[in-house]
Amino acid sequence: MNRRDILRGAALTGAAAVLTPETLWAAAANDWTLGLADVEADIAPTGLTLVHGRAPMELKGTLFRNGPAKFRRPGGSVGHWFDGDGMVRKFQVADGQARLSARFVDTVKRRQDTAANAVITPGYGTAAGAGARVGSADDANAANTSVMMAGGELWALWEGGSPTAMDPASLETRGFKTISPDMKGMPFLAHPRVQPDGTVWNLGLAGKRAVVWNLSPDGALRKAEVITLPRAGYMHDFTATERSLIIILQPWVQEGMRMPIASTMVWRPELGAQVLVLDKNDLSKRRLFELPPFFFFHLGDAWEEVDGTIRFDACIDKDPFGTAANGGAILRGERLRAAPPRRALITLRADGRADMAAETVSAEFPRSDPRFAGLARRYSVHLTNERPDRPLFQSVAVRDWKKDKDHVFDFGARHLVEEMVFAPRPGSSAELDGWLVGTTINLDARATELHVFDARHVDRGPLATWRAPVALPVTFHGVFVGA
Amino acid sequence: MIIVRTLALALAAASVLAPGARAQEAFGDLTLTFPDLKAKQGQIMIAVFDSPQGWASGKPVRFANVSAAQDPASAKILALPPGSYAVRAFQDVDGDGKMATNPFGMPTEPYGFSRDAQPNMGPPAFDAAAFEVKAGANAQSLRLN
Numbered sequence: 001m002n003r004r005d006i007l008r009g010a011a012l013t014g015a016a017a018v019l020t021p022e023t024l025w026a027a028a029a030n031d032w033t034l035g036l037a038d039v040e041a042d043i044a045p046t047g048l049t050l051v052h053g054r055a056p057m058e059l060k061g062t063l064f065r066n067g068p069a070k071f072r073r074p075g076g077s078v079g080h081w082f083d084g085d086g087m088v089r090k091f092q093v094a095d096g097q098a099r100l101s102a103r104f105v106d107t108v109k110r111r112q113d114t115a116a117n118a119v120i121t122p123g124y125g126t127a128a129g130a131g132a133r134v135g136s137a138d139d140a141n142a143a144n145t146s147v148m149m150a151g152g153e154l155w156a157l158w159e160g161g162s163p164t165a166m167d168p169a170s171l172e173t174r175g176f177k178t179i180s181p182d183m184k185g186m187p188f189l190a191h192p193r194v195q196p197d198g199t200v201w202n203l204g205l206a207g208k209r210a211v212v213w214n215l216s217p218d219g220a221l222r223k224a225e226v227i228t229l230p231r232a233g234y235m236h237d238f239t240a241t242e243r244s245l246i247i248i249l250q251p252w253v254q255e256g257m258r259m260p261i262a263s264t265m266v267w268r269p270e271l272g273a274q275v276l277v278l279d280k281n282d283l284s285k286r287r288l289f290e291l292p293p294f295f296f297f298h299l300g301d302a303w304e305e306v307d308g309t310i311r312f313d314a315c316i317d318k319d320p321f322g323t324a325a326n327g328g329a330i331l332r333g334e335r336l337r338a339a340p341p342r343r344a345l346i347t348l349r350a351d352g353r354a355d356m357a358a359e360t361v362s363a364e365f366p367r368s369d370p371r372f373a374g375l376a377r378r379y380s381v382h383l384t385n386e387r388p389d390r391p392l393f394q395s396v397a398v399r400d401w402k403k404d405k406d407h408v409f410d411f412g413a414r415h416l417v418e419e420m421v422f423a424p425r426p427g428s429s430a431e432l433d434g435w436l437v438g439t440t441i442n443l444d445a446r447a448t449e450l451h452v453f454d455a456r457h458v459d460r461g462p463l464a465t466w467r468a469p470v471a472l473p474v475t476f477h478g479v480f481v482g483a
Numbered sequence: 484m485i486i487v488r489t490l491a492l493a494l495a496a497a498s499v500l501a502p503g504a505r506a507q508e509a510f511g512d513l514t515l516t517f518p519d520l521k522a523k524q525g526q527i528m529i530a531v532f533d534s535p536q537g538w539a540s541g542k543p544v545r546f547a548n549v550s551a552a553q554d555p556a557s558a559k560i561l562a563l564p565p566g567s568y569a570v571r572a573f574q575d576v577d578g579d580g581k582m583a584t585n586p587f588g589m590p591t592e593p594y595g596f597s598r599d600a601q602p603n604m605g606p607p608a609f610d611a612a613a614f615e616v617k618a619g620a621n622a623q624s625l626r627l628n
Contacts, residue, residue, distance in 0.1 A: 133601035136589050182583070184591040206587040226586045258604065 032390050033333045035416040035441050035474040039069040039087060042171075043102040048091075048450060048466035055096040055452055055464040056435065058426050060483035063091040063437050063450070064168070065418070066156055067475030068144040069104065071331055075118025079260065080125025081327040085110045086144030086156055086164075088171055089472060091439070091450050094483060098450055098466040105143035105156045105164050106173035112139070122259035125328050136185050137161040138176050140259070145190035146477035150200070150219025153177075157190040159205075159236060160261070168481075179213070180221045186211050190477065191237040193245075193301070196371050201240055201280070203247070207232040207254055212245065212283055225283055230274055234265050234320075239299040239312050240280070242374040246302050246312065246348075249274040251293045252320045262328075267320055269293035275346070275354055277310065289354035291346070295320045300366040303376045308350035313380050313399070315341040315363045316356075323364075330391045340364075340386035343399070361406065362386045364393060365419035365477075369431050378402045379432045381455070383417055385410060392416045392474060396436065398458045407459040415440040415449075416474050422455055423480040432456055435463070437480055441471050448472045510562040511616035515547075515570060516624045517556040521593065525551050525576040527627070529558055532569050538609035544568075551576075563621075569612035570597040574627050593627035 068084025071077055078084055086105040091098060104110060109121040112133060120129030121140050134140050141161035148155050148163075155163035155177060162185060165174040178184045187204030194200050198217025203210050208231060214223040233249035240246060251271040256264045272293050279285035295317040302312035317323050322338030329336045343363035346356045363382045378401055385395035385408070394417055395410040411417055420438030428434065436453040448471050451462040517527055527550075530543035537543060549558040551574050573582045573594035583591045598614055600607035614623060 128603065131601075132603060134604055135602040182591060183585055185589045186585050186587060209587065211586060224586075 030333050030335075030390075031443050032392060032416060033330075034443060034446060034471050035392060036071065036081065036331055037471070037473055038072050039102075039104075039472060042104060043089075043100060043470060043472070045099055045101040046469060048098040048100055048468050050097075050464065051449070051467045052465035053463050055093060055098070057096055059423060059435055059437075059452060060094045061092075061423060062168075062481045062483070063089075063093070063421065063439075063478055064147045064149075064154060064481065065089045065091070065439065065475040065478030066105075066144060066147045067418075067473060067477075068142065069102075069473050070110070071119075073113060073116075073118045075116060076120065076129050078119050078123065078126045078331065079328055080123065080262065081331055082144070083119070083123035083126040083142060084144060084473075085113070086142050086158070087472070088147060088154070088156055088166060089439075089475065089478075090168075090171060091437075093437070093450075093452070096464075100448075100450075100468050101171060102472060103166075103171035103173075105166065107141055107143050107164065108133075108139045109142055123261070125260050125262045127260055127263075134259070137187060138185055141176070144476070147479055148192055148194070148200070149479065149481055150177075150215070151217075153219065155219070157188065157192075159189045159191075160187050161185065163188050177219075179215070179219070180224070183211070183221070183224050186224070188213060189235070189237070191298075193238070193240040193373065194370065195240075195242070195374055201245060203235070203238055203245075205232075205235055207257070210247075212278070214280075227278070227283055230276065230288065231271070233274075236297045237299050239302040240374050241302045241304040241310055243280055243304060244302075244310065245278040245280060245283075246299075246310065247276040247278065248296065248299065248314075249276060250295055252295055252324075262324070265320070267295075269319070275348060277348065287348075287352070289348050289352065291354050291356050294318060294344075294356070294358075295322075295324065296341075297323065298364065298366050300380050301368050301373045301377065303374065305376065310348040312346055313363075313366055313382075314344045314346055314356075315366055315382065316344045316358060317341050326391055335389075335391050337388075343382065343384075345401075361397070362393070363397070367419065367421055369422050369424070369434075371424065371429065372431050377431055379455075381420055381422060381432075381436060381458075383419065384408060387413060396420050396438065396453070396458055398432070398436075398455065407457065409453065409458050409461055411440055414443045416443065418475050419477055420451075420453070421478055421480045423482065426482075439475065441474060442467070446471050509565070509618055511565050511618055511621050513560040513563055513568070513616055514620070514622045515558045515560065515572070516622070517549075517551070517572070517574075517595075517627055518624060520551055520556060520574065520627060522574070522576055523552050523554065523556075525574055525578050527551050527556055527558070527572055527574050528580075528582075529560075529570060529572045531560055531563070532571075532609065533566060535609035538569055538612075548575075563616045565617050566615070567613045568597075568616050569600075569609050569614070570623065570625060571595070571606070571612070572625055572627060595625045595627040597623050597625055599626055
């Protein structure tokens with residue numbers, strides 16, 4: 001492609017008037033920005049086209065996924081990927097066929113920004129614009145990070161505010177979920193830990209204070225208790241074993257209360273990382289472990305061995321200036337040079353020592369078989385293979401901790417790969433006996449694709465791939481709900 | 484001539500300095516209405532402020548409360564000296580006399596400010612909520628949410 005072609009291409013998109021030739025060169029090379037493009041309208045239910053293989057007939061259910069899908073408005077845009085308006089996608093698979101619908105979560109933030117024709121609502125990495133109303137955290141709630149089922153309701157999750165209840169059939173927004181009247185507006189992280197029996201544990205943070213949520217499978221409150229943490233470390237995720245909650249206090253510490261949130265965080269590696277282990281039955285029973293400093297967004301499910309040793313996997317960065325900072329840069333079509341997050345196995349020993357074995361393999365969006373959450377397990381699922389010249393991942397991996405072996409499928413440089421979740425095979429209770437279900441953006445087809453893998457043989461490639469008539473921007477997290 | 488003009492000025496001044504003589508005209512009555520309450524339950528607790536200092540330190544010049552069961556709920560604040568005022572109000576749904584908050588200190592009962600002034604990581608400034616009370620009848624509507 002020569003310069004003239006690029007200019008002609010830009011003219012077709014109407015961008016030539018505002019872009020300099022230099023930025024056009026960058027834009028031509030960076031078509032991964034399709035993964036961060038704006039969506040203007042909801043997607044009505046539509047059939048997907050099977051483009052590869054054949055879907056297992058036993059696979060029936062719905063993959064709900066959430067991620068930001070509107071970033072830019074004429075009067076001002078978000079400053080960070082995490083601040084786009086949440087759009088919930090629904091991929092239904094049955095009888096070998098797949099359908100897609102998607103709707104924006106109808107939040108106060110989205111209404112406010114739409115009315116202002118500018119992103120005025122502050123967030124993780126976006127400053128408040130003129131006229132912003134933030135009477136409570138939920139006024140800034142983007143509902144854009146994850147989803148969970150609670151009884152018959154679908155909850156769209158953010159990390160600093162309430163869940164947003166939606167109708168799982170129509171994806172219509174019902175409104176912020178008040179889990180109990182006296183806990184109205186309390187934050188609820190986007191990473192609840194769900195026990196195999198359906199019990200939900202979650203945290204909500206306010207500086208050094210945290211609420212520990214304990215909900216029944218239908219989303220009803222069993223208990224909410226406020227605890228004090230050793231420090232106000234940034235926390236996107238925590239983990240749990242069958243008996244314990246495991247809270248990592250990384251040395252990216254909140255100092256002050258203002259928005260954007262990222263502007264209050266200070267990297268203090270001299271503090272190291274702390275791991276707080278709480279007894280689920282008595283939160284006052286706590287143990288504290290020390291680790292060297294690291295930064296993380298995501299942890300895998302934890303388990304406890306017979307001798308009391310606790311283990312879990314984590315996706316770690318050496319500091320917040322890579323993955324976290326890139327979330328701002330990629331919105332502008334830029335990329336900061338930084339090592340990708342790596343897989344690590346963290347071990348907390350009964351004698352109070354802790355260690356972390358960091359590997360070289362790049363890893364993000366860790367998942368596992370939810371039927372083994374909190375229990376001894378053998379497999380982790382994660383994305384891998386982040387290219388140096390492009391953000392986001394291009395491969396999916398299944399880690400076998402017992403055999404010390406990885407199965408990897410590489411979609412290649414022309415796919416942006418999103419988190420993959422496990423769907424069990426009906427009638428089987430063996431770990432990871434079933435399928436991985438997940439999406440990618442095919443940059444050549446300029447379309448979102450839905451893939452199904454045999455979870456035990458991910459390296460063989462998808463059993464089936466369907467293509468959507470649209471490209472939706474990359475999502476963060478989802479759940480598979482069996483039919 | 485000079486004497487006449489001086490006398491006129493003195494009379495004019497007297498009418499300001501001695502409000503009692505013309506109370507009906509000199510004071511303002513303020514009617515506050517609270518439309519579209521989600522729960523028609525409990526009392527609406529109202530505080531009226533006349534200065535940024537009072538607003539910031541939580542020292543109102545008037546208090547009032549009114550049942551939230553009327554439709555629309557409204558309250559009358561009588562005989563305010565003309566000037567600049569701002570109002571904050573909350574609906575005491577649970578009837579404990581306090582604005583309920585969650586464990587992190589965020590209000591869990593409906594509240595609002597005059598001129599629909601918007602909080603921004605804290606209450607709005609006095610100026611954002613301030614309106615003029617003139618002699619005679621005045622009205623403001625407050626949205627509580």
